[in-house]
Each structure stands twice: as structure tokens, then as C-alpha cells.
Amino acid sequence: MSLNALEVKNLTKRIKGRNIVDDVSFSVEKGEIFGLLGPNGAGKTTIIRMIVSLINRTNGSVVIDNYNLDNNFSEAMSSLGAIVENPEFYKYMSGYKNLKHYARMAKESITEDRFNEVIKLVGLENAIHQKVKTYSLGMRQRLGVAQALLHKPALLILDEPTNGLDPQGIREFRDYLHLLAREGISVLVSSHLLSEMQLMCHRFAIIEKGKLIHISNMDETVSEEEVSVREVTFEIEELEKAVDLLANSGMEVDVISRKDSALVVKVAKEAIPLVNKLFVENQIAVYGIYVVKATLEDRFLEITNQKREEEIK
Incomplete structure (x- = not known):
């Protein structure tokens, strides 16, 4: 039995003879927040779309909670919760009714206790019966996380989850992810906001031009001892x-x-x-x-610049 909630091996996506994602491999441990870093267009979203089966893979394998997508698709997807773009809800309905609507599509029935547990987990107890049109962007993001968590997934995948959030909303969202990790849920999150990822993630991988060029523990990367x-x-x-x-x-x-x-x-x-x-x-x-303690931005620039210098040589 693997200790990883996600294992990605040799993931490749080729379009018109060009590798958009090129032989990417990494894993996400259980109870870990793992970050995919890179500039816009680096291939982060394409990697996530392949993991959640929104697009086909040219090559490679994806294993979610010990279930291979190719051999056990239904079981793997049942172990996954994801927000790949901004979550969309019926704005004229309450947050609670939206969750009920999504719950009807779940493979197994979801108890009222589970609804209350998830609503409390994301901090929406006081607003869950209000119409979604009254929600702030941060509240809609949290409702999206609640919807993704209803069926008790082993892995939560979030693509640029803090886009559009104000500083207070970003901080609250980060705190919720840390809480989820302490509950044993693994999180794969992509972003180009390096300062935020430094505070959010336990480990990270840098994606540039579709290639994984670095993978490291966050604490070691930004520790003063390495500089x-x-x-x-x-x-x-x-x-x-x-x-x-x-x-x-x-x-x-x-x-x-x-x-x-x-x-x-x-x-x-x-x-x-x-x-x-x-x-x-x-x-x-x-x-x-x-x-002055080194930042993730310092390390990111150091790694990517070094990679470009190697390519020039």
C-alpha cells in the first residue's frame, strides 16, 4: 500500500508534434500540501487537466489513492475532489441547496452529518443558507472546496485557487488548506504566486516549458543554511x-x-x-x-536562471 495520495509518472501531452508537458513525474504524500509552481503557460493547468481526466494523456500514468486511472477509473475519481477553474454555482439557490444538488451526483449517498462536518470545516456555518449571489469570491471558493470534499476524497486538486481573492481571503483560504492537511487530506495546488505558495505548501515542483526542472521541500529551500x-x-x-x-x-x-x-x-x-x-x-x-531570509522567489529565480544558462551552454 503506497503512502502517496497521488503518483504521476512520465506524464506527457503532445499537441501538433510539440510536447506541452514533457515526461513529468512526482508524487503527493498523504496529508501534504504540494505546489506546482511556474509562470503562466508553463504547463501546470495541462498537468492538472490530465490528472483529473479532462483531457487525454499522450503518455504516462496517474495513480490516485492506489487506484490507477487506466485500470480503476471509477475508484480513482471517487478518491478525487477538484476545482480546476472558478467554481460555478446556481446563484439564485443557497449554498446548502447547491451542495445538495451536487451530492445527488455522488456515487454514494452523503449523510446530513457529513454536510454539517464539511460546512463547518470551510467556515460557512453562518452563510450556508444564504443565496450564493450574496457570497463574496472567497466564500464561493470555500463553497467550492466544500462541494469537492463532500464525498471524502483522499486528494484535493486546486488550480490557481486564490485568483481574484483579496489578501484577507487568501489568508483564510490558506488556513483552510492547512486544516485539511491536518485532517489527513492531501492537496495539490498550482499557482504562480510564489510568496503565497511559500506560506501554503510543504513541498513544491517547478514546471517550466512543460518540464519538471526542480522538486524540493519548502522549509529546506527557504532556510538560511542553503544560502x-x-x-x-x-x-x-x-x-x-x-x-x-x-x-x-x-x-x-x-x-x-x-x-x-x-x-x-x-x-x-x-x-x-x-x-x-x-x-x-x-x-x-x-x-x-x-x-534577510531567502524567499521562495529568490530560489525560484536562481533555479530557473540556472536552467536557462545550462540550455544556452
């Missing part, structure tokens, strides 16, 4: 004197900016105490040293 050269702010007196000292020190330090009492430099991790020592020994008071 040898970093941006550091020294809160000091006598900025100009400090800059001159650095220029004549022989150390590899790049000055990025200097304003008021803040000197921002790029420097190797092991050189930070040496810079501090240089200032102190030359009677420059140091009031603070602040290291």
Missing part, C-alpha cells in the same frame, strides 16, 4: 567611514544601499562576524545586524 551569500543589514553610525573600510578590507562584500543608519550589503555567511569585527575595531558602533 551561502546573503543580504545583511548593519545598523551603524558613520556610514561613509564603514563603506570605505569595507572597500579597503579585501573582503568580498557588495554594498547594496546606505541610508540613515542602515548599511545593506551582500556577504558570505562566514564573513558576517568579520565585517562586524572590522567596524568595532575601527570605533564604529554597531546597533544591530539583520539577515
Whole structure:
């Protein structure tokens, strides 16, 4: 029995002799939020559409909760909940009646307890009997998640789920996904919003031009330990004197900016105490040293730029 809720192997989509998705393989563990990152047009939505069988695969296999799509299609789809585009509902009906309508299409009957459980899970208890036309975009997104969760899927797939949401809506939606993960539901989510994915996902894969070029654990990717050269702010007196000292020190330090009492430099991790020592020994008071933690955006640009340089070579 696999510990993965989703296994994708050698997934390929060819259109007019060109590979839109090219030999992509990855897995999503149970209770994990896994992100597909990449610019618009990279192939993320095509990958998702193949997984949920909205379009045919040219090659490759998809296994959902141990069910192969080719051999056990009905069982695999029963283990899946998905929102591939903005969820559409009957706006003149209440959220509850919309859920009831979708429940009629489920393979197995859904109990009233399950309705209440899902409604509470997505935080719509106070609005579920209001008409959908009164809902905000964030509330409609949550209703979409509720609809996708009714039949207790092992895997939830979301394509650009935060599009159109305001910052408060994005934060609420992220919190719901974390709650789902703690409940043991796996989530595959695609987005081009790197800062949001950094807060949302446990692991991620980068898709560029239809190829999977990197896959990594989020915490390891954005940890300071992985970055040898970093941006550091020294809160000091006598900025100009400090800059001159650095220029004549022989150390590899790049000055990025200097304003008021803040000197921002790029420097190797092991050189930070040496810079501090240089200032102190030359009677420059140091009031603070602040290291800027690497972001997913930094890592994303580093990986994609490196890949392009390899292609040029």
C-alpha cells in the first residue's frame, strides 16, 4: 500500500508534434500540501487537466489513492475532489441547496452529518443558507472546496485557487488548506504566486516549458543554511567611514544601499562576524545586524536562471 495520495509518472501531452508537458513525474504524500509552481503557460493547468481526466494523456500514468486511472477509473475519481477553474454555482439557490444538488451526483449517498462536518470545516456555518449571489469570491471558493470534499476524497486538486481573492481571503483560504492537511487530506495546488505558495505548501515542483526542472521541500529551500551569500543589514553610525573600510578590507562584500543608519550589503555567511569585527575595531558602533531570509522567489529565480544558462551552454 503506497503512502502517496497521488503518483504521476512520465506524464506527457503532445499537441501538433510539440510536447506541452514533457515526461513529468512526482508524487503527493498523504496529508501534504504540494505546489506546482511556474509562470503562466508553463504547463501546470495541462498537468492538472490530465490528472483529473479532462483531457487525454499522450503518455504516462496517474495513480490516485492506489487506484490507477487506466485500470480503476471509477475508484480513482471517487478518491478525487477538484476545482480546476472558478467554481460555478446556481446563484439564485443557497449554498446548502447547491451542495445538495451536487451530492445527488455522488456515487454514494452523503449523510446530513457529513454536510454539517464539511460546512463547518470551510467556515460557512453562518452563510450556508444564504443565496450564493450574496457570497463574496472567497466564500464561493470555500463553497467550492466544500462541494469537492463532500464525498471524502483522499486528494484535493486546486488550480490557481486564490485568483481574484483579496489578501484577507487568501489568508483564510490558506488556513483552510492547512486544516485539511491536518485532517489527513492531501492537496495539490498550482499557482504562480510564489510568496503565497511559500506560506501554503510543504513541498513544491517547478514546471517550466512543460518540464519538471526542480522538486524540493519548502522549509529546506527557504532556510538560511542553503544560502551561502546573503543580504545583511548593519545598523551603524558613520556610514561613509564603514563603506570605505569595507572597500579597503579585501573582503568580498557588495554594498547594496546606505541610508540613515542602515548599511545593506551582500556577504558570505562566514564573513558576517568579520565585517562586524572590522567596524568595532575601527570605533564604529554597531546597533544591530539583520539577515534577510531567502524567499521562495529568490530560489525560484536562481533555479530557473540556472536552467536557462545550462540550455544556452
